[in-house]
Amino acid sequence: MKKSMTLLxxxxxxxxxxxxxxxxxxxxxxxxxPSESASASPSASAPASESPSPSAEKLxxxxxxxxxxxxxxxxxxxxxxxxAEEEYSGITVQVQGGGSGTxxxxxxxxxxxxxxxxxxxxxxxxxxxAPKAAELxxxxxxxxxxxxxxxxxxxxxxxxxxxLVDIFTGKITNWKDVGGADQEIxxxxxxxxxxxxxxxxxxxxxxxxxxxxxxxxxxxxxTVHKLVAETPGAISYLALSYLDDKIQVLKYDGVxxxxxxxxxxxxxxxxxxxxxxxxxPNPVVKAFLDYMMSEEVQNTDVTELNFIPVTxxxxxxxIDGNITQK
Amino acid sequence: xxxxxGKAYVYACILVLIVTIFSIVYFIAVRGLSPFxxxxxxxxxxxxxxTWAPDADVPLYGALPFLFGSFSTSLLAAxxxxxxxxxxxxxxxxxxxxxxxxxxxxxIELLAGIPSxxxxxxxxxxxxxxxxDTFPGQGIGIxxxxxxxxxxxxxxxxxxxTDALRSLPSGLKxxxxxxxxxxxxxxxxxxxxxxxxxxxxGIVLGIARAFGEALAVQMxxxxxxxxxxxxxxxxxxxxxxxxxxxxxxxLGSPHNNALWSLALFLLIxxxxxxxxxxxxxxxxxx
Amino acid sequence: xxxxxxxxxxxxxxxxxxxxxxxxxxxxxxFLLIRGLGHISFDFLTSPPQTIKAGGGIGPQLxxxxxxxxxxxxxxxxxxxxxxxxxxxxxxxxxxxxFIRLVVEVLSSFPSIVIGLFGLLVIVNTFNLGxxxxxxxxxxxxxxxxxxxxxxxxxxxxxxxxxxxxxLALGISRWKTITSIMLPVALxxxxxxxxxxxxxxxGEAAALLFTAGMSSPRLDFTDWNPFSxxxxxxxxxxAETLAVHIWKINSEGLAPDASExxxxxxxxxxxxxxxxxLGARWFGRFLYRKLTASK
Numbered sequence: 001m002k003k004s005m006t007l008l009x010x011x012x013x014x015x016x017x018x019x020x021x022x023x024x025x026x027x028x029x030x031x032x033x034p035s036e037s038a039s040a041s042p043s044a045s046a047p048a049s050e051s052p053s054p055s056a057e058k059l060x061x062x063x064x065x066x067x068x069x070x071x072x073x074x075x076x077x078x079x080x081x082x083x084a085e086e087e088y089s090g091i092t093v094q095v096q097g098g099g100s101g102t103x104x105x106x107x108x109x110x111x112x113x114x115x116x117x118x119x120x121x122x123x124x125x126x127x128x129x130a131p132k133a134a135e136l137x138x139x140x141x142x143x144x145x146x147x148x149x150x151x152x153x154x155x156x157x158x159x160x161x162x163x164l165v166d167i168f169t170g171k172i173t174n175w176k177d178v179g180g181a182d183q184e185i186x187x188x189x190x191x192x193x194x195x196x197x198x199x200x201x202x203x204x205x206x207x208x209x210x211x212x213x214x215x216x217x218x219x220x221x222x223t224v225h226k227l228v229a230e231t232p233g234a235i236s237y238l239a240l241s242y243l244d245d246k247i248q249v250l251k252y253d254g255v256x257x258x259x260x261x262x263x264x265x266x267x268x269x270x271x272x273x274x275x276x277x278x279x280x281p282n283p284v285v286k287a288f289l290d291y292m293m294s295e296e297v298q299n300t301d302v303t304e305l306n307f308i309p310v311t312x313x314x315x316x317x318x319i320d321g322n323i324t325q326k
Numbered sequence: 327x328x329x330x331x332g333k334a335y336v337y338a339c340i341l342v343l344i345v346t347i348f349s350i351v352y353f354i355a356v357r358g359l360s361p362f363x364x365x366x367x368x369x370x371x372x373x374x375x376x377t378w379a380p381d382a383d384v385p386l387y388g389a390l391p392f393l394f395g396s397f398s399t400s401l402l403a404a405x406x407x408x409x410x411x412x413x414x415x416x417x418x419x420x421x422x423x424x425x426x427x428x429x430x431x432x433x434i435e436l437l438a439g440i441p442s443x444x445x446x447x448x449x450x451x452x453x454x455x456x457x458x459d460t461f462p463g464q465g466i467g468i469x470x471x472x473x474x475x476x477x478x479x480x481x482x483x484x485x486x487x488t489d490a491l492r493s494l495p496s497g498l499k500x501x502x503x504x505x506x507x508x509x510x511x512x513x514x515x516x517x518x519x520x521x522x523x524x525x526x527x528g529i530v531l532g533i534a535r536a537f538g539e540a541l542a543v544q545m546x547x548x549x550x551x552x553x554x555x556x557x558x559x560x561x562x563x564x565x566x567x568x569x570x571x572x573x574x575x576x577l578g579s580p581h582n583n584a585l586w587s588l589a590l591f592l593l594i595x596x597x598x599x600x601x602x603x604x605x606x607x608x609x610x611x612x
Numbered sequence: 613x614x615x616x617x618x619x620x621x622x623x624x625x626x627x628x629x630x631x632x633x634x635x636x637x638x639x640x641x642x643f644l645l646i647r648g649l650g651h652i653s654f655d656f657l658t659s660p661p662q663t664i665k666a667g668g669g670i671g672p673q674l675x676x677x678x679x680x681x682x683x684x685x686x687x688x689x690x691x692x693x694x695x696x697x698x699x700x701x702x703x704x705x706x707x708x709x710x711f712i713r714l715v716v717e718v719l720s721s722f723p724s725i726v727i728g729l730f731g732l733l734v735i736v737n738t739f740n741l742g743x744x745x746x747x748x749x750x751x752x753x754x755x756x757x758x759x760x761x762x763x764x765x766x767x768x769x770x771x772x773x774x775x776x777x778x779x780l781a782l783g784i785s786r787w788k789t790i791t792s793i794m795l796p797v798a799l800x801x802x803x804x805x806x807x808x809x810x811x812x813x814x815g816e817a818a819a820l821l822f823t824a825g826m827s828s829p830r831l832d833f834t835d836w837n838p839f840s841x842x843x844x845x846x847x848x849x850x851a852e853t854l855a856v857h858i859w860k861i862n863s864e865g866l867a868p869d870a871s872e873x874x875x876x877x878x879x880x881x882x883x884x885x886x887x888x889x890l891g892a893r894w895f896g897r898f899l900y901r902k903l904t905a906s907k
Contacts, residue, residue, distance in 0.1 A: 064742070069573075069826075069864050073663045076827055094850055096743050097826040097860070099573020101582070102732075108576075111737050124576045132576075186464055191549065191567075192381045193574035193581060210379065216466055216560045217549035219570050220863030222870065223450070230455065231464050241866060305664060305866065332787030336702055339694025340712070343761065346754055347715045350722075350730055413629035421626060430630055432889065433637045439808070439885040440640070441815025441855050444878045447862060448643060477636065508619035531721065538723030540818050541859065569725055569818070577733070589726045593718075600717045 060090035061284035067103015067116030068195070070221065070239060071273045072096075074142065074305045075116060075292075081301065082291050091284055100124065100195050107276050108132045113285050115276040118144070118195030120319045137280060140272040141292050142307035145240040146200055147257035147269065148250040149228055154235075155180035158251040165205050167235060170212045175233060187215040188227050188236035194219055199271040200237045202321065204252060237269075241306030259308055265315040265323060272317075273307065351593065357583065358590025361387065365580045372587060378551040378567075380581040387584045389591070391553045395468065395563040396595075399543060400536035402472030402557075403479055408529050410476075411483030416513060419491040431488070438481035446545035449474040454546055463558030466548040471563070474542050479532035486528030490521050523609045530606065534599035538592060540565035564588045641882065648879025651872045657880070660828075661857070666869040670877050672828045675844055676745070676851035677884075680824065681813050683749035683847060688756045689806065695757070696764020701790055720758035724819040727754050732822035743850040748824025752813050759812075763805030767798035800900035807892030811885045817855035825850030826860055854881050 065075055072095055079093035098106075100117040104124050107115030115136070117124070125133035148164060150156065154175045159167070166172040167185055176182045190197035192211065201208050211217065216231075218224050221242045228234045229246040240257060243249050249257065252267060261267035275292070277285055291297060298309035317323050361367040367387050375388020414434060418426030453473055458465030494517060502512040518525070548560025549570055568585050575582040659669030699716075703709040731751035741747045771794045779789035795802075828851055831844045838845040852860070858877045861870045 066743070069860075072826070073864065073866055077663050094743070094825075095827050096850060097573075097864075098732075098822060101575040101577075101579075102573045102822075105577040106737075109737065111740075111742075124579070126579070129576065129579060191570045191574065192379070193571040195574070208382070210382075211551050213550060213552040213555070214559050215548075215550050216464065217551075217562075217570065219574070222861070222863045222865055223545065226450065227466075231458070234464075329785040329787040332791070333702065336694045336698040339691050340698040340703075342691055343695045343716070343757060344712065346757070347719055349734065350719070350727075350754070351715075353730060353734060354726065410629055410633060413626045414633055417626050417630040421623060426630075430634065432893070433634055435808075436886060436889055437637060437640075439811040439815065439889055441817065441858075441881055441885070443815070443817045443855050443859050443862075444644065444881060447858070447874065447878060448640060452643065477640075480633070508615050510619040510622035511615060513622070534721045538721060538726075540723060540725040565723055565725055568729075572725075572729060589723075589729070592723050592726060596718050596722055597714075599721070600714060603717070604714070 058090050059088065059284050059287055061282075062092040062094070063114065063285055063288055064094045064096070064112045065103075065114035065116055065275065066096040066098050066106045066112045067114075068100045068118045068273070069097040070118055070144065070196070071116040071142075071275075074273070074301065074307060075275070077305065078292055078297055078301050079288075081297070082288055085291075088287060088291070091287070093288060101193070104136070104276065107278055108136065110278060113277065113281075114289075117274045117276060118271060119198055120272075120274065121276055122319055123198065135278055136276040137278070139275045139277065139281075139289050139293075140310050141275050141289070142273040142298075142302050143262065143270050143310060143313055144273055144307055145257055145259070145262045145267065145270045146196065146204070146237050147240060147243060148200075148204065148235065148237050148252065149243065150236075150248045150250055151228060151230075151232055151234045152246070152248045153181060154183060154233060154248060156250065157248060158254055160253050161204070161206065164252075165207060168201075168205055168209045169207075183233040186231050186234045187212060188224055188231070188234050189215050189217050190224075191217050191219055195271070196221075196237070196239070200269060203271075204237070204269045239306070240308075259303075259312075262308055263312050263314050265325075270308070272310070354586065354590050354593055357586035358593075359587070360583045361580065361587050365583055367580075367584065367587075372584070376553065380584055385580060387587075389564075389584075389588060391551050392562050392564045392567050392588060393591075394553050395471075395547065395561040396537055396565070398468050398561075399471040399475055399547065399563055400533045402468060403475035403536045404483075404529050404533045406472060406476035407480045407483050407532055408525075411480055411528065411532075412487055412525065414480075414484045415488035415491055416517075418488055420509065420513060420517075434481050434484050437477060442478065442539060442542040445474055445478055446542035449542060449546040457558065461558050463556065464548070464560070465558070466546060466560055467556070467558045468547065468554060468561050469557040471543045471547040471561075472557075474546055475536040475539060478539060478542065479535050482532045482535055483528045486531060487521070487525045490524030490528075491517065494521065523606045527603050527606045530599055530602050534596060534603075537595055537599070538565060540569045544569045564592055644875070644879050644882050647875040648877070651876030652879060656876055660831075661861075661873070662867055664866045664868075666867055668867055668869075668873060670854060670857060670873070670880065672831050672844075673852055673854045673857040673877070674880065675831075676824075676828060677814055677853040677855070679844065680745055680748055680752070680820075680851060680853055681810055683745055684752045684756060684813050685806070685810060687749055687753045688760050688809075691753070692757055692760025693764055693802075695761045696768065697790060699761060700765040700768040701786065701794075716758045716761055719755065720762065722755060724755060724816060727751055728819035728822040730754070731819060736823060742848065743823065743825030744848045745824055745851045746847045748820050748851065748853075749847070751819045751823040752816060755819070756809055756813060759809045760806065763809070764798075764802055767801035767805070768794055770801065771797045796903055799903060800896045803899055804892045804896035807888055807895065811888040811892075814884060814888065815855050815881060817853075817859045820853055820856050821859070824853060824856070826852055826856060828852045 076095045079095050082088055083093060100119055101124060103115035103117055104121055106112035121133040121136045156175060156178055159178060163178050172178060173185050175185055221238055224236050224238060225242050228236050255261055255267045257267050262270050281289055298311050302309045314326050315323050316326055362369055372387050372389050374390055375386060376390050377386045377388045379386045414430060418430055453470050454465040457470055498516055499512055502516045543563055544566040547566055549562050549566050550560035551562050554561040568588055572585055656669045657674060658671040660672055662668030731747060735741055735747045735750050736743060775793055776789060779793040833844055835843040836845055837843050854877055858874050861874050
């Protein structure tokens with residue numbers, strides 16, 4: 001008996017040592033793998049810059065993209081396709097969520113190669129952090145359109161800008177005041193830190209709003225969709241990819257939120273999806289970003305996930321909202 | 327030699343534990359104190375301010391609505407879970423110990439194993455629509471959060487009070503029965519008063535767990551940064567605002583730092599709860 | 613007579629409440645299983661998820677959950693056992709010890725979301741382990757360790773004093789007494805406790821969002837070399853667990869059958885936790901009988 005117990009203890013101790021050992025091993029590993037990704041890139045860049053034809057050398061390395069959970073599905077899908085291409089089979093792309101703020105922090109601190117964001121970096125890195133935004137290079141990879149949505153039984157399918165402002169600032173509290181059913185309005189908003197809310201306030205309302213007492217806040221599109229579909233009198237806003245017949249899509253000043261109306265500039269509520277790099281991207285990251293911007297990806301994956309290709313936009317909008325025709 | 331090696335091993339382990347704990351406390355304290363030290367936010371302003379508007383032109387960091395939300399949901403949860411838990415543990419120890427041990431106890435322990443994401447999901451699909459149809463309001467709010475939490479902390483309350491009841495000297499009960507007291511008289515006049523500190527321990531630990539729960543509460547409480555006017559109005563807790571905004575803000579920005587302050591407050595509250603439990607336990611032993 | 617009536621009413625109330633709790637639990641399980649079971653199939657359990665098409669599975673997520681559990685336990689068990697032995701046998705009863713005990717309790721009821729953020733900034737960024745299984749395992753260790761320590765300490769304390777003293781009286785060293793006399797007696801309780809904490813690891817999401825990550829790379833289930841980036845066994849790869857996956861498809865899922873997948877995955881999660889609980893009970897009893905019978 002005693003013997004078997006000694007044996008057991010040895011096993012436990014062995015495990016401990018193994019754990020310590022593997023721990024150390026992993027630590028070494030951990031130190032190695034990011035440096036590998038870091039060192040792989042320069043080593044890949046060296047031959048690329050030496051030889052004029054980059055295709056002669058096959059790119060190898062790894063890319064970590066983190067940030068916006070709204071953009072994550074698209075980048076993930078494109079990454080799968082990218083890695084399946086024979087030409088890029090030496091590159092590994094990892095895509096993580098965590099929110100735009102996390103993505104910008106990670107790319108600015110150098111922990112991630114790409115920071116995905118729903119919002120311009122300048123709007124997140126303010127005041128003392130402003131220099132951080134200046135270091136980042138913006139790659140606008142898609143456009144996301146947003147529409148105001150309501151519970152199906154509110155009896156309204158169009159709201160003017162002023163009506164929306166009055167609703168979201170709490171001046172109008174019943175649907176009958178905008179020509180709908182006699183039903184109290186329930187605002188389902190996003191938290192004030194959300195990029196989606198920022199876009200909606202800037203381009204649909206033209207003003208920032210306060211969080212009204214009694215308004216509901218959710219940050220995930222899935223939950224917002226569920227709540228709008230189920231809560232009588234609910235109003236909120238969602239990206240085009242979440243629109244379906246369970247909710248009432250509202251026209252904005254009579255304009256329908258369609259891809260065409262957005263690309264021509266008739267429907268103003270949309271935002272760029274950004275992929276930020278710190279400084280100019282190294283060849284590996286650049287290859288991925290170029291792939292992302294290629295006609296093929298823009299016209300298949302981007303539209304498939306209900307984003308709008310940047311390439312099809314007929315207008316360009318800068319950070320201050322100034323619109324120019326392309 | 328063997329003794330020495332064993333000793334080295336356990337000391338190393340405890341060292342790892344201590345280092346871990348200290349690094350967490352240090353880390354959160356450094357981040358959480360920075361609004362007060364470098365962003366010029368007053369502690370009083372944060373604790374008693376009613377307006378949370380970190381993105382406004384003049385940012386305001388009043389966290390009172392979150393404190394109110396956290397305290398009210400966890401107290402409400404305890405209020406619901408405590409009587410249920412006591413009844414369950416009395417059932418298991420005094421009334422039908424056999425059935426209790428084979429059916430009720432495993433069932434309640436199973437509740438502890440269900441992940442909080444699943445609780446949030448069930449809360450949003452079952453409890454919120456039910457409250458919406460039964461009461462005024464949208465079904466979302468303190469009550470919905472309290473109900474979800476009460477189910478989550480039921481195992482904690484029940485397990486601790488059951489353990490306490492089982493450890494009661496049997497002489498005490500037998501004496502009471504011998505004097506002709508009924509079971510309920512014995513329970514209400516002898517068992518419960520003797521066990522009160524242990525039962526309270528269970529409740530406080532339950533509240534502590536409810537206080538720190540994030541995902542499930544966030545899904546059903548509504549998250550408006552205001553002190554709600556009723557149980558059925560959207561409200562926020564410390565954890566819900568952290569979950570909601572942490573990923574959207576950049577590290578080191580004043581908004582982000584303020585969220586870390588809330589995390590620091592959670593840590594301090596956890597210390598307070600454990601401290602209360604300590605006091606109660608001391609009374610229970612002597 | 614009146615006292616008897618009160619007694620009967622009180623008993624009735626208690627029985628009704630006990631039944632109510634059982635009903636709530638049964639309802640909860642029925643709700644999860646009825647919604648989810650229809651969606652569970654071999655294909656669902658083994659195929660990878662889909663972003664926008666219907667018919668995605670949870671294969672990699674299920675594997676990740678189990679593998680993460682194993683990794684966490686490999687780190688937690690030795691550390692927890694050691695620290696638990698220290699707390700029950702070596703620690704002197706002084707302020708420092710009671711302080712450690714206090715902090716251990718604080719850590720075990722600490723909000724997991726904060727541990728996740730701590731993990732992101734310290735484990736993922738500062739130690740540069742990246743979004744990986746190892747980061748996830750370390751974060752989970754942070755809040756599993758205190759439970760493990762407490763379980764070990766309590767189990768060792770419940771060992772009859774005579775057995776310990778007999779060992780020491782025979783002149784066996786303290787360490788030897790602990791490992792060869794006390795641990796075997798305490799083992800069943802430790803094992804049961806450990807498996808129950810393992811169930812908690814399985815369902816944890818908040819701490820993993822920021823450490824193990826929210827996506828899985830392509831996995832090549834024929835490649836078992838732990839150092840290859842597509843190998844399922846590589847601890848340095850990011851891994852989305854089942855609980856995180858449920859959270860993700862509930863919040864941003866675009867697939868047309870997202871809600872069915874969430875329901876199916878929840879059912880799988882609950883069934884697994886159920887198996888853990890039953891398994892822990894059975895194994896603990898089995899071990900107890902085995903160890904005491906051979907004595």
